[in-house]
Amino acid sequence: MQSLPDIRIGHSPDPDDAFMFYGFASGQVEVPGHQIVHVLEDIQSLNERAAGPDPLEVTAMSVHAFLDQGARYRFLEVGTSVGRGYGPRLVGLEPKPVHALAGARIALPGPKTTATLVARSLLPAFEEVHLDFTEIMDAVLAREVDAGVIIHEGQLTYADHGLVLLGDFGCMFAERHDGLPLPLGVNCIRADLPAALRTDVAAAYRRSVEIALEQRDAAVDYALQFGRGLDRELADRFVGMYVNEDSLSFHDELRRALHVLRTEYRNAR
Numbered sequence: 001m002q003s004l005p006d007i008r009i010g011h012s013p014d015p016d017d018a019f020m021f022y023g024f025a026s027g028q029v030e031v032p033g034h035q036i037v038h039v040l041e042d043i044q045s046l047n048e049r050a051a052g053p054d055p056l057e058v059t060a061m062s063v064h065a066f067l068d069q070g071a072r073y074r075f076l077e078v079g080t081s082v083g084r085g086y087g088p089r090l091v092g093l094e095p096k097p098v099h100a101l102a103g104a105r106i107a108l109p110g111p112k113t114t115a116t117l118v119a120r121s122l123l124p125a126f127e128e129v130h131l132d133f134t135e136i137m138d139a140v141l142a143r144e145v146d147a148g149v150i151i152h153e154g155q156l157t158y159a160d161h162g163l164v165l166l167g168d169f170g171c172m173f174a175e176r177h178d179g180l181p182l183p184l185g186v187n188c189i190r191a192d193l194p195a196a197l198r199t200d201v202a203a204a205y206r207r208s209v210e211i212a213l214e215q216r217d218a219a220v221d222y223a224l225q226f227g228r229g230l231d232r233e234l235a236d237r238f239v240g241m242y243v244n245e246d247s248l249s250f251h252d253e254l255r256r257a258l259h260v261l262r263t264e265y266r267n268a269r
Contacts, residue, residue: 023208044110087170107148
């Protein structure tokens with residue numbers, strides 16, 4: 001029997017992305033005529049791969065990276081991770097106002113992450129120190145940097161490590177832009193694939209997210225394996241922050257926010 005052509009779908013090994021993939025992972029969703037291949041890489045690696053010689057057919061990427069990939073990828077308009085009054089968090093060892101960080105060494109989770117994009121506009125000029133996102137809190141604790149921008153589950157656990165909140169980028173973005181939410185991560189499909197296949201993949205991805213929301217307990221159980229020690233309550237809370245109605249369609253409010261990121265933030269520094 002001839003094997004079906006592969007569609008590689010990449011996402012980061014995090015509870016929210018895994019939750020959205022649950023429909024595929026549980027075998028309840030398929031793309032007709034194709035075999036789904038699950039590719040797990042951290043978001044900065046996915047951003048770099050999208051710009052490299054072997055781009056995945058379908059991939060999660062940071063909004064920041066997507067803004068540079070308009071010719072290679074098309075937006076799926078489903079599975080977007082959105083912060084409504086919350087987002088990447090700036091943390092340190094002791095309280096201080098954001099303006100006091102001018103010239104500071106600040107750890108960031110990668111040059112093409114959306115956290116880095118908004119940090120360059122929301123913070124005074126600073127020295128960028130790019131680290132794997134799993135190393136940022138330790139770098140702050142060791143005083144190797146003056147502050148760090150944390151993403152993923154660290155947004156909920158930083159206080160347990162003895163760190164304090166200096167600023168929440170989702171809140172700061174909303175305050176600056178009349179309450180707009182902050183789109184952080186998007187799912188994209190290669191522009192060179194047939195239009196009919198792009199439509200089928202978008203519909204399948206939307207159905208995967210819908211199934212996860214409908215079968216929440218089972219989907220959270222699946223996502224827990226990517227939780228890096230999160231208990232079930234925190235994992236469910238984190239999933240709820242980034243997988244919700246905003247993940248099912250890219251509505252006008254999100255389009256306005258993306259326009260702001262493209263026009264006002266992309267060339268900030």
